[in-house]
Each structure stands twice: as structure tokens, then as C-alpha cells.
Amino acid sequence: MKSGNIFDSIPDKLDEEVFDRLIQNNKVKIERIISKGHISPESGWYDQDQDEWVIVLKGQALIAFESGEEVGLKEGGYVNIPAHTKHKVKWTNPKTETIWLAVHY
Amino acid sequence: MKSGNIFDSIPDKLDEEVFDRLIQNNKVKIERIISKGHISPESGWYDQDQDEWVIVLKGQALIAFESGEEVGLKEGGYVNIPAHTKHKVKWTNPKTETIWLAVHY
Numbered sequence: 001m002k003s004g005n006i007f008d009s010i011p012d013k014l015d016e017e018v019f020d021r022l023i024q025n026n027k028v029k030i031e032r033i034i035s036k037g038h039i040s041p042e043s044g045w046y047d048q049d050q051d052e053w054v055i056v057l058k059g060q061a062l063i064a065f066e067s068g069e070e071v072g073l074k075e076g077g078y079v080n081i082p083a084h085t086k087h088k089v090k091w092t093n094p095k096t097e098t099i100w101l102a103v104h105y
Numbered sequence: 106m107k108s109g110n111i112f113d114s115i116p117d118k119l120d121e122e123v124f125d126r127l128i129q130n131n132k133v134k135i136e137r138i139i140s141k142g143h144i145s146p147e148s149g150w151y152d153q154d155q156d157e158w159v160i161v162l163k164g165q166a167l168i169a170f171e172s173g174e175e176v177g178l179k180e181g182g183y184v185n186i187p188a189h190t191k192h193k194v195k196w197t198n199p200k201t202e203t204i205w206l207a208v209h210y
Contacts, residue, residue: 003176003184006160023158023185027132028210030158053128053135055111055206057162057181071108076162079108080128101160103208105133 006032006057010097014038029104035061037094045086050104052081059098062091111137111162115202119143134209140166142199150191155209157186164203167196 004022011018014036023030040046045066055078063071063079066086071079081087092098109127116123119141128135145151150171160183168176168184171191176184186192197203 001170001174001176001184001186001190003178003182005179005181006183007181022183023208023210025156025210028208030208051130065106069106071106073108074110076110076112077108078111078127079106081106085106101206103128103133103135105128105130105210 006099006101010034010099014097027105029102031102031104033100033102035059035089035092035098035100036096038092039090040088045088047084047086048081048104049083051083052102052104054079054081054100054102057099057101059096060091060093061089061098061100064088064090111204111206115139115204119202132210134207136207136209138205138207140164140194140197140203140205141201143197144195145193150193152189152191153186153209154188156188157207157209159184159186159205159207162204162206164201165198166194166203166205169193169195 017038018034020032022032056073058075061073122143123139125137127137161178163180166178
């Protein structure tokens, strides 16, 4: 069976966010994202064609929505982002890795 | 946005495994499963029509496959179980909750 541990193989250098695809077929993509102080660009929003369910497994993050709503996520915190709900990552902890699991569906 | 924390609202009584559906549409089902010493029945196997990607977020578990392979999972451990791959949960830690996140796709 294809198995692993989501907390393994964390790169030492995290100049850029790291995206690791774990599963992808025509229905779903599951990926691990590692951030360390990374945030979305100041201007513009993510505007995705698919729904996304995302959970923070380590670290802390703050997601902002075009509506003005903000959702803070710590370990175990999840949020569902419907397709075309404009959002951005406003903050991730710069002192430690934030490990996300994202399910695009 | 629909948000929450996967470690919240753990029932005190866990006589049976607890299944909480977090997301379901025609492509994917995401659920939280809480076990505490629960294992599959001695005879028979799970035989599912869909693929399942499952990760242990707390606790420990051992999954056995009809092939004889066994996969031990601790915090962060995941395994992908293709459709119709017969398997069972051989063991979960009886002393603490095991919290699983399962993506059926």
C-alpha cells in the first residue's frame, strides 16, 4: 500500500511554499502544503474552480475572504472554501512550519 | 465559512466508533472517525467501492490487508486504500482516542 507520514521529509529550506501532491485523480486532489511565514501577495485573491477543504496539522495561519471574514486556524483547524470564494492567506507563523492538508474536490 | 477543529467535541463515551461527516458531495466524502480500542470483527474484510485515503491525526492504529501486508499508523501516518482492496483495522490504541481523517473518493 502507498503509505507515509505527513510530518516526514520537511525541507530545511523553505524560501518558497512547498506543495506535495499525495493523491490526484479526476475527482479529487489531496496535497500537503508547507508554509513558513509565507502569505499571499498583497493584491489579488485566490479564485478557484473547485471547492477546497483545508486543515492545518501543525502551525498557525489566518485566511481572509473577500467578504471581510477572517478564519484563524491552529492545529486541527479546518475550513471549507467553496469554488470561486475569493480568499487569501493573510498570515502564517514565521517562526515554525505550518503544515496544511488540502483536499480539492 | 464552514470551519471547525478536528480535535473538538470528542465524546466522553466511546463504546462505539464515532463517524462525523464533514464534507459530502457526488465526488468525495470527508469524515472524522474516532476509535478507542475498536477493531474490525475477527472475520470478514472491508471491501469498498471507492478509493479511501486515510490519515491518523491522533493515536495509533494497525491496518491489515488480505494480502498479508500490515500498515502501522501513528500521528501523521497515512495510507491509500484502493477500491476493493480488502482490509481491516487490526488494532487501535485502547488507552487513548485515535482520531482518523478519511477521504473517500
